[in-house]
Amino acid sequence: MKIHSIEIPHGLCLAPLAGVSDRAFRKICRSHGAEYLCSEMISAAAICYGDKKTPKLCEFGEDEMPIALQLFGSRPDFMAEAARRISDGTLADYVKIPAAIDINMGCPVRKIVSNGEGSALMRDIPLAASIVRAVVDATHLPVTVKIRAGFDEAHKNAPEMAKALEDAGAAMICVHGRTRAQMYSGKADLSVIAAVKNAVTIPVVGNGDIFSAEAAKTMLSETGCDGIMIARGAMGNPWIFDELTAFFDGKPYTPPTPEEIIAEAAHHLDLVCEYKEERFAIPEARKIMAHYIHDIRGASAARGKLNFAETADEMKSILYSLVE
Numbered sequence: 001m002k003i004h005s006i007e008i009p010h011g012l013c014l015a016p017l018a019g020v021s022d023r024a025f026r027k028i029c030r031s032h033g034a035e036y037l038c039s040e041m042i043s044a045a046a047i048c049y050g051d052k053k054t055p056k057l058c059e060f061g062e063d064e065m066p067i068a069l070q071l072f073g074s075r076p077d078f079m080a081e082a083a084r085r086i087s088d089g090t091l092a093d094y095v096k097i098p099a100a101i102d103i104n105m106g107c108p109v110r111k112i113v114s115n116g117e118g119s120a121l122m123r124d125i126p127l128a129a130s131i132v133r134a135v136v137d138a139t140h141l142p143v144t145v146k147i148r149a150g151f152d153e154a155h156k157n158a159p160e161m162a163k164a165l166e167d168a169g170a171a172m173i174c175v176h177g178r179t180r181a182q183m184y185s186g187k188a189d190l191s192v193i194a195a196v197k198n199a200v201t202i203p204v205v206g207n208g209d210i211f212s213a214e215a216a217k218t219m220l221s222e223t224g225c226d227g228i229m230i231a232r233g234a235m236g237n238p239w240i241f242d243e244l245t246a247f248f249d250g251k252p253y254t255p256p257t258p259e260e261i262i263a264e265a266a267h268h269l270d271l272v273c274e275y276k277e278e279r280f281a282i283p284e285a286r287k288i289m290a291h292y293i294h295d296i297r298g299a300s301a302a303r304g305k306l307n308f309a310e311t312a313d314e315m316k317s318i319l320y321s322l323v324e
Contacts, residue, residue, distance in 0.1 A: 236291025
């Protein structure tokens with residue numbers, strides 16, 4: 001798959017997950033074969049109003065390229081200005097210029113939707129298109145968009161939305177096969193993703209329910225999409241990218257041992273603490289570690305202990321006790 005000059009060999013993309021897709025998670029997934037990364041969603045309004053914490057969400061390392069920084073908002077002028085500051089390198093001296101700007105039109109969370117942002121834009125195609133047009137005009141970078149199947153079951157308008165966004169200058173569309181009303185329940189509708197692929201000429205990435213190579217095979221065969229975006233399937237299981245790479249290359253895949261899982265969990269913990277103060281990192285790491293150890297014997301008792309751990313060393317001791 002290719003987005004302008006960005007080569008994504010197997011089309012393996014890491015989704016922008018709020019509160020999850022930070023530098024530590026992205027670095028772990030890249031080491032396992034994620035070819036294209038996306039940041040957590042970033043408020044365009046916060047950038048425009050000069051919020052001091054927001055630029056930190058835009059920080060990434062050279063080893064994360066190609067990466068897209070994802071903006072959310074409902075005002076074309078704010079979205080354009082935020083994209084301009086990111087793409088001309090004036091946002092902050094520690095924020096590098098990414099490979100692309102992504103626009104969030106799929107977040108289903110109530111506080112985002114109630115502000116007319118995220119998947120609320122699925123209900124206003126003209127506004128959505130004007131946002132894309134404004135951002136395209138403000139940056140030299142490719143502009144991509146993540147959408148949902150529609151707002152609810154009665155309004156699955158992703159194909160119409162995708163066509164309007166393509167006409168506005170979007171370089172790629174990622175489609176989550178659920179509606180906003182579904183949130184993360186039920187199953188992704190692959191027929192909608194297929195319809196989007198038929199509606200546009202730009203690359204289409206399929207998203208939703210990819211937890212294995214078999215699910216990826218189904219997504220590709222039933223939709224004809226150009227790439228696959230992994231979201232929850234990578235939480236605690238970055239090896240899914242190894243599995244998918246092996247699948248595409250026609251090679252055998254060997255799942256990680258419990259010892260390898262614990263070692264990677266500990267490494268992830270180290271990275272979280274490296275990029276964030278430990279007092280902030282530990283509460284966040286508790287949830288991360290729970291995903292890693294989910295299928296290991298003794299995980300339930302370990303999760304209880306992790307909830308009371310106050311340092312990284314305590315957490316590591318609990319983790320390694322699962323495989324001793």
